[in-house]
Amino acid sequence: MTAPGAVVARALTAKGALLDPAWHRAVLAVPREAFIPETVWVRTRREGRTVFAPYPRTDPDVQAWMHQDYALMTQVDDGEPAGPGGTGIVPTSSISQPSLVAAMLQALDAADGEKVLEIGTGTGYNLALLCERLGDGRVVSVEVDPVVAEQARRTLAELGYKPTIITGDGAAGVPGCGPFDHVLATVGAKQVPPAWIAQTQPGGRVVVPWGPGFTSAALLRLVVDEDGSAHGRLLRDAAFMWLRDQRRPVDDWRDHIDETAPALAAGEVTVNPRVVSDPDPGWGVALGHLVPELAAHTAEASEDNAEAVGEATVRLYDRAGSWGVGEYTPAGAPYEAQRCGPRDLWAEVTAARTAWEEAGRPGRDRLGLTVERDGRQVLWVDDPTKPLD
Numbered sequence: 174m175t176a177p178g179a180v181v182a183r184a185l186t187a188k189g190a191l192l193d194p195a196w197h198r199a200v201l202a203v204p205r206e207a208f209i210p211e212t213v214w215v216r217t218r219r220e221g222r223t224v225f226a227p228y229p230r231t232d233p234d235v236q237a238w239m240h241q242d243y244a245l246m247t248q249v250d251d252g253e254p255a256g257p258g259g260t261g262i263v264p265t266s267s268i269s270q271p272s273l274v275a276a277m278l279q280a281l282d283a284a285d286g287e288k289v290l291e292i293g294t295g296t297g298y299n300l301a302l303l304c305e306r307l308g309d310g311r312v313v314s315v316e317v318d319p320v321v322a323e324q325a326r327r328t329l330a331e332l333g334y335k336p337t338i339i340t341g342d343g344a345a346g347v348p349g350c351g352p353f354d355h356v357l358a359t360v361g362a363k364q365v366p367p368a369w370i371a372q373t374q375p376g377g378r379v380v381v382p383w384g385p386g387f388t389s390a391a392l393l394r395l396v397v398d399e400d401g402s403a404h405g406r407l408l409r410d411a412a413f414m415w416l417r418d419q420r421r422p423v424d425d426w427r428d429h430i431d432e433t434a435p436a437l438a439a440g441e442v443t444v445n446p447r448v449v450s451d452p453d454p455g456w457g458v459a460l461g462h463l464v465p466e467l468a469a470h471t472a473e474a475s476e477d478n479a480e481a482v483g484e485a486t487v488r489l490y491d492r493a494g495s496w497g498v499g500e501y502t503p504a505g506a507p508y509e510a511q512r513c514g515p516r517d518l519w520a521e522v523t524a525a526r527t528a529w530e531e532a533g534r535p536g537r538d539r540l541g542l543t544v545e546r547d548g549r550q551v552l553w554v555d556d557p558t559k560p561l562d
């Protein structure tokens with residue numbers, strides 16, 4: 174008889190994404206299709222904007238995708254689709270991409286007999302894998318959305334799994350059920366909640382998609398120290414939806430920048446305004462960490478304007494009243510710039526670029542994070558004694 178998860182497992186082993194035999198056995202045992210709800214939400218364009226359109230699970234594409242290495246969105250806008258014509262704007266729950274699920278479980282590296290807290294139950298697929306690997310009694314999961322949590326409980330029960338699923342804010346962990354050997358967050362965090370570290374045994378791991386939010390998250394594996402802090406490296410891409418209260422609104426630079434406002438400080442900057450779009454993942458993490466809440470938008474000059482060819486207007490803002498506009502020209506520095514609000518975002522970007530360059534332009538694989546007992550986050554290069562600041 175074919176194993177219930179054989180097709181998904183084959184997709185992962187073919188990519189070299191499932192190297193631990195214990196997790197391979199778990200993937201083989203769990204039928205991923207059982208966790209796909211009646212409707213999934215597929216990214217598309219409507220009325221000039223990106224939205225998520227409802228597709229029934231019976232759709233032939235959905236039937237194919239559920240066995241392949243794709244994430245599928247399973248809820249939008251916290252269950253109340255807010256886009257045009259019944260579409261959704263923000264995906265708020267999903268069944269994650271199997272190769273990312275496998276990477277996270279293998280990074281967690283839980284051993285027989287260990288107890289794991291999962292944050293973000295979602296459909297329950299990852300939780301079923303944890304149940305297969307460790308046993309129902311050794312896994313606890315927290316889901317903030319009551320409808321999502323209830324659906325996961327039902328699906329898991331139908332398949333014979335009975336883990337503890339708690340409906341609530343996973344940022345608080347589950348104080349009464351710890352300590353845990355490890356915590357696995359299947360939802361992204363910009364600030365790692367201190368409760369996850371406090372509820373993990375010293376030596377245990379906290380695996381979480383983490384990022385300061387300027388770029389999408391990377392997979393962070395923290396090891397908890399005896400003193401209640403935790404340290405660890407960034408391992409790979411791990412684009413995830415953020416913890417519900419760490420999300421940013423879907424908005425536009427025009428909501429935050431009024432270029433007609435009086436009292437603009439106008440001047441020049443020497444930093445190339447285009448550095449905010451440097452795609453180096455190490456820079457993206459450094460910039461987001463060193464310039465908190467930064468958002469940026471680059472508008473290229475029209476190709477029809479021969480005099481402005483190659484030029485661009487780069488806008489920075491923090492959604493709290495500070496913003497800056499820089500005019501890039503291929504003629505080079507200095508660049509005209511303006512700013513408004515209490516923060517000088519151009520100065521902060523310049524300082525961040527200098528710090529990153531002086532550290533040797535570290536790629537993301539050289540970066541790590543310390544989370545102190547009080548939740549303070551310190552980004553470092555190569556080892557925790559070398560903070561990037």
Ligand SMILES: C[S@@+](CC[C@H](N)C(=O)[O-])C[C@H]1O[C@@H](n2cnc3c(N)ncnc32)[C@H](O)[C@@H]1O
Nearest residue numbers: 266268293295296298299317343359360416417
């Ligand atoms: C990517 S999905 C999880 C995927 C899931 N583990 C699976 O296997 O299907 C992220 C989930 O985290 C949940 N979530 C968001 N913020 C949360 C919070 N503060 N506490 C607990 N769950 C949260 C979302 O509702 C969503 O269901």
